[in-house]
Amino acid sequence: MDPLRIQLDGERTCFAPGETLKLIVAWKLAQSAEALELRLSWFTQGRTTAEMAVVETRRIENPGLEGQQQLELKAPGFPFSFRGVLFEISWALDLISFPSENVVRQLIVIAPNAKAVVSPGALASPPPLPRAA
Numbered sequence: 001m002d003p004l005r006i007q008l009d010g011e012r013t014c015f016a017p018g019e020t021l022k023l024i025v026a027w028k029l030a031q032s033a034e035a036l037e038l039r040l041s042w043f044t045q046g047r048t049t050a051e052m053a054v055v056e057t058r059r060i061e062n063p064g065l066e067g068q069q070q071l072e073l074k075a076p077g078f079p080f081s082f083r084g085v086l087f088e089i090s091w092a093l094d095l096i097s098f099p100s101e102n103v104v105r106q107l108i109v110i111a112p113n114a115k116a117v118v119s120p121g122a123l124a125s126p127p128p129l130p131r132a133a
Contacts, residue, residue, distance in 0.1 A: 003028055004095045004104040006038075013107065014114040017077040021108070025060070025095050026068035033097040036060040040073055041094065042110075046087030080111040084119040 009022035025038055037059050043052040055076050060069055082089040093106045109116050 002104065003030070004036075004097060004102060006093050006095050006104060006106040008106065008108075014109040014111075014116075015075040016112060016114045017075050017080075017110060019075045019114070021073045021075055021093075022070070023073075023093070024068050024070050027063060027095075027097070028066045029063075029097065030065075031100075032065060033063055033100065034061070035098045036063045037096045037098065038071060039094045039096065040076075040091070042079055042089055042091050044087050044089055046084075048087040075110045081109040081116040082111070082119075083116055083122050085121040 005026040007024045007026065009024075015021055021040075025036065027033075027036060037057060039054050040056040041052060041054045044050055056073055058071055058073070079089050081091055091108045091110045093108060094103055096103045111117050
């Protein structure tokens with residue numbers, strides 16, 4: 001098992017605004033952490049000024065060396081996951097351990113019909129949306 005893990009219910013990664021994201025965070029740490037933090041955030045990438053905002057945070061204090069916890073978050077209404085010619089807007093779930101700041105990221109889509117909005121110009125040569133490692 002990876003030291004930090006985010007497991008989405010049914011391995012879904014695409015959600016409509018207002019939908020509930022059900023997930024389990026799990027950890028197996030070599031040394032104790034003060035806390036784990038799950039962050040739901042969006043960010044831009046491409047030919048634009050980089051922007052990022054954390055929309056929701058859940059903190060687990062004194063998590064111990066190993067464990068897991070079930071969590072639920074509501075998918076925000078905006079901004080939508082978007083792919084355009086000049087930039088993209090992506091959503092992510094990050095699980096971070098403190099104070100080491102080890103992190104694992106799960107990319108997700110939040111948009112109407114649970115499908116990223118794609119501008120017509122982006123269809124000519126679509127850059128791939130980022131994928132979780």
